[in-house]
Amino acid sequence: MPNKQPDPGDQGSVGVNGGIGEEDAIGGRIGEVGAKRGFNRRALLRAGLLAGGASVSLAACTESPAASLREEPTAKARLAAPAASGQTLTVAEYAVERLAALGIGHAFGVPGDYAFAFDNAIEASERVMWIGNASELNAAYAADGYARIRGAAILCTTYAVGELSALNGVMGSYAERLPVFHLVGQPSGKLQRARPVTHHSLGDGTFRQFQSLSAASACAVASLTPQNAIAEMERVISEALTQRRPAYITAAEDAALLPVMGTPVAGVPLAQVERTPSDPASLGAAIAAITTRVAASASTVVLAAYTIGRFGLQQQLTRFLDATGLAYATTPMDKAVISETNPHFLGTYAGASSGAGVQEAVEGAGLVLNLGGVAFSDSNTGIWSDELDPDRMVTVWPDYVQAGGTTFSSVYLADVLERLTGTLPKITTAKIPARTATSLPGGARDRLSSATLYPRLARFFRENDIVIGETGLCMSYLPNVQLPDGAVFHNQTLWGSIGWATPAAFGAAMADPSRRAVLVTGDGSHQQTANDIGAMGRYRAKPVIILLNNSMYGIEEVLSEKQGHVYDFLAPWNYYELPAAFGCTGWYTARVTTVGELDAALAKASQHDNGCYLEIMLGRSDIPASLPDAVLDMLYQTAPADRALPPVASAAAAETVNGSGQLS
Ligand SMILES: Cc1ncc(C[n+]2csc(CCOP(=O)(O)OP(=O)(O)O)c2C)c(N)n1
Numbered sequence: 001m002p003n004k005q006p007d008p009g010d011q012g013s014v015g016v017n018g019g020i021g022e023e024d025a026i027g028g029r030i031g032e033v034g035a036k037r038g039f040n041r042r043a044l045l046r047a048g049l050l051a052g053g054a055s056v057s058l059a060a061c062t063e064s065p066a067a068s069l070r071e072e073p074t075a076k077a078r079l080a081a082p083a084a085s086g087q088t089l090t091v092a093e094y095a096v097e098r099l100a101a102l103g104i105g106h107a108f109g110v111p112g113d114y115a116f117a118f119d120n121a122i123e124a125s126e127r128v129m130w131i132g133n134a135s136e137l138n139a140a141y142a143a144d145g146y147a148r149i150r151g152a153a154i155l156c157t158t159y160a161v162g163e164l165s166a167l168n169g170v171m172g173s174y175a176e177r178l179p180v181f182h183l184v185g186q187p188s189g190k191l192q193r194a195r196p197v198t199h200h201s202l203g204d205g206t207f208r209q210f211q212s213l214s215a216a217s218a219c220a221v222a223s224l225t226p227q228n229a230i231a232e233m234e235r236v237i238s239e240a241l242t243q244r245r246p247a248y249i250t251a252a253e254d255a256a257l258l259p260v261m262g263t264p265v266a267g268v269p270l271a272q273v274e275r276t277p278s279d280p281a282s283l284g285a286a287i288a289a290i291t292t293r294v295a296a297s298a299s300t301v302v303l304a305a306y307t308i309g310r311f312g313l314q315q316q317l318t319r320f321l322d323a324t325g326l327a328y329a330t331t332p333m334d335k336a337v338i339s340e341t342n343p344h345f346l347g348t349y350a351g352a353s354s355g356a357g358v359q360e361a362v363e364g365a366g367l368v369l370n371l372g373g374v375a376f377s378d379s380n381t382g383i384w385s386d387e388l389d390p391d392r393m394v395t396v397w398p399d400y401v402q403a404g405g406t407t408f409s410s411v412y413l414a415d416v417l418e419r420l421t422g423t424l425p426k427i428t429t430a431k432i433p434a435r436t437a438t439s440l441p442g443g444a445r446d447r448l449s450s451a452t453l454y455p456r457l458a459r460f461f462r463e464n465d466i467v468i469g470e471t472g473l474c475m476s477y478l479p480n481v482q483l484p485d486g487a488v489f490h491n492q493t494l495w496g497s498i499g500w501a502t503p504a505a506f507g508a509a510m511a512d513p514s515r516r517a518v519l520v521t522g523d524g525s526h527q528q529t530a531n532d533i534g535a536m537g538r539y540r541a542k543p544v545i546i547l548l549n550n551s552m553y554g555i556e557e558v559l560s561e562k563q564g565h566v567y568d569f570l571a572p573w574n575y576y577e578l579p580a581a582f583g584c585t586g587w588y589t590a591r592v593t594t595v596g597e598l599d600a601a602l603a604k605a606s607q608h609d610n611g612c613y614l615e616i617m618l619g620r621s622d623i624p625a626s627l628p629d630a631v632l633d634m635l636y637q638t639a640p641a642d643r644a645l646p647p648v649a650s651a652a653a654a655e656t657v658n659g660s661g662q663l664s
């Protein structure tokens with residue numbers, strides 16, 4: 001039961017038995033006032049309203065198998081747990097319990113008085129544990145990391161100041177297709193109608209303008225009331241899961257405290273949620289078109305996209321590859337979507353930055369079967385150095401198929417995979433380049449460099465690891481490190497917001513504590529969100545953090561014509577001291593400068609059953625030269641005569657605008 005150990009910081013005046021009083025934005029009178037504005041008020045409201053209100057019980061919700069995911073006994077046991085006691089749930093409680101039924105066991109957030117209804121509902125839930133992050137942006141990143149492993153996540157922030165701080169993080173989840181349910185409390189309807197000057201407002205008596213900003217990061221939006229809460233939760237859950245994108249769920253504080261009306265829905269765990277079926281005629285036509293194209297081409301290679309993982313189709317893909325014998329490659333964004341020990345795995349495809357032999361195998365194929373819709377973004381293709389012919393590619397997007405000039409709509413990835421598995425014959429496929437065992441370069445006294453580091457990290461990674469790589473120079477190396485069986489890899493390749501990886505690694509660690517989470521991050525990125533190391537210690541997460549100290553925003557130097565920019569230098573932190581400063585106890589920390597020190601530290605870290613933090617001193621000499629002018633010109637397109645973008649990059653962008661990126 002690791003989840004709800006009360007940490008030392010929680011045992012003082014900010015008691016765990018209710019968590020009330022942690023915030024009182026108006027008066028700052030912690031404790032008494034907080035209590036009155038929190039549970040007591042809610043209890044009074046509920047008691048007063050229940051007598052005349054519709055009497056519905058959500059006891060059924062607690063019977064979901066997902067209940068076992070909840071490992072969190074302490075503080076909540078002392079609170080009335082409405083779902084367990086069969087009491088009528090408030091709107092906020094219903095929202096939380098309905099999401100819990102999907103198997104979401106944690107909610108990441110920062111509390112706020114307008115969001116107390118949601119905060120208190122989470123605190124009182126038997127199935128969802130409150131996880132306090134250092135900021136809302138951190139919480140959004142953590143929820144993103146959690147959703148990558150658990151399939152979906154809850155983020156809870158307060159009105160305006162909280163939700164807007166989270167916005168970049170949630171937008172990243174939108175771009176990278178992760179269903180994060182963002183719960184946001186608003187001032188009560190009474191307040192909004194009276195139009196007073198309140199905190200978190202622009203002082204003009206208007207209240208709804210922030211909702212539209214937050215809504216831009218969501219594929220579905222719901223403003224809950226007692227009358228609509230049950231139906232609206234079904235709608236937003238269905239939409240978020242169909243699209244694998246965030247949903248924004250808000251409620252005015254008075255509405256959030258009223259009992260829901262109608263028949264509640266118990267829900268099922270994520271894996272049991274029924275998928276929208278494909279249109280049979282369209283599916284049949286798409287399968288026929290793909291089969292014809294495969295038969296007509298001399299060779300076929302598969303690109304397996306990240307969406308295979310987002311939609312939980314890893315086993316289907318494995319069966320498909322076994323049945324057809326087709327070889328597959330993954331781009332950095334799709335890395336380890338299925339185990340990289342799969343015998344059909346070619347390696348990483350990223351244009352000129354591909355693994356040995358992979359570019360030739362993929363670009364030399366007569367047909368590329370793009371399963372899931374690879375993002376041919378600059379950062380995913382060795383800066384558009386891919387040379388794929390759109391006419392030799394069939395793309396199975398999450399909800400439609402594109403074959404030549406024909407689009408087959410209302411056809412879903414899962415159905416296409418399943419049907420193709422039974423339809424395509426066993427095919428001889430591209431030759432898989434022989435893998436050479438990596439030798440370990442460097443002597444024990446040598447100063448560390450990327451050349452000596454990454455081969456050692458490759459050996460350090462172990463089966464079932466969750467490896468989180470930050471945006472930055474590490475992404476020039478990690479994609480080509482082959483991972484052991486069952487290990488997965490996540491990077492925010494498309495959205496690329498630095499700082500994401502540290503809280504995302506925390507979220508991933510919370511999503512599955514049985515697996516080791518290994519974070520590889522640059523120093524500049526880490527400086528943005530390092531304060532969530534405190535949350536890691538507090539909630540007993542045990543990540544291994546590999547901090548790359550080059551004292552610079554290194555990749556920015558590579559991406560600009562000249563180096564040594566004043567804006568790329570960083571404040572010199574003593575990184576390896578951070579875990580202690582942030583209250584982590586029992587962590588193994590080290591600063592390593594030589595190859596021998598690194599070897600010793602990795603050996604210790606692999607044995608240490610708690611958090612580990614290794615500060616790797618790479619230095620500025622490890623930063624590669626700037627990219628050639630021609631590449632930079634193509635990347636930025638700032639001069640009239642710059643080289644045009646390659647066709648697949650532009651074609652894929654057009655797909656995104658016209659197709660699966662715009663489902664609603
Ligand atoms: C939120 C955000 N701000 C700024 C950037 C621009 N940016 C991209 S990479 C990068 C530098 C990363 O530096 P570091 O983490 O130290 O990694 P390094 O490349 O040095 O290994 C910056 C500033 C960004 N992607 N996201």
Ligand SMILES: [Mg+2]
Pocket residue numbers: 522523524548549550551552553554
């Ligand atoms: Mg750096």
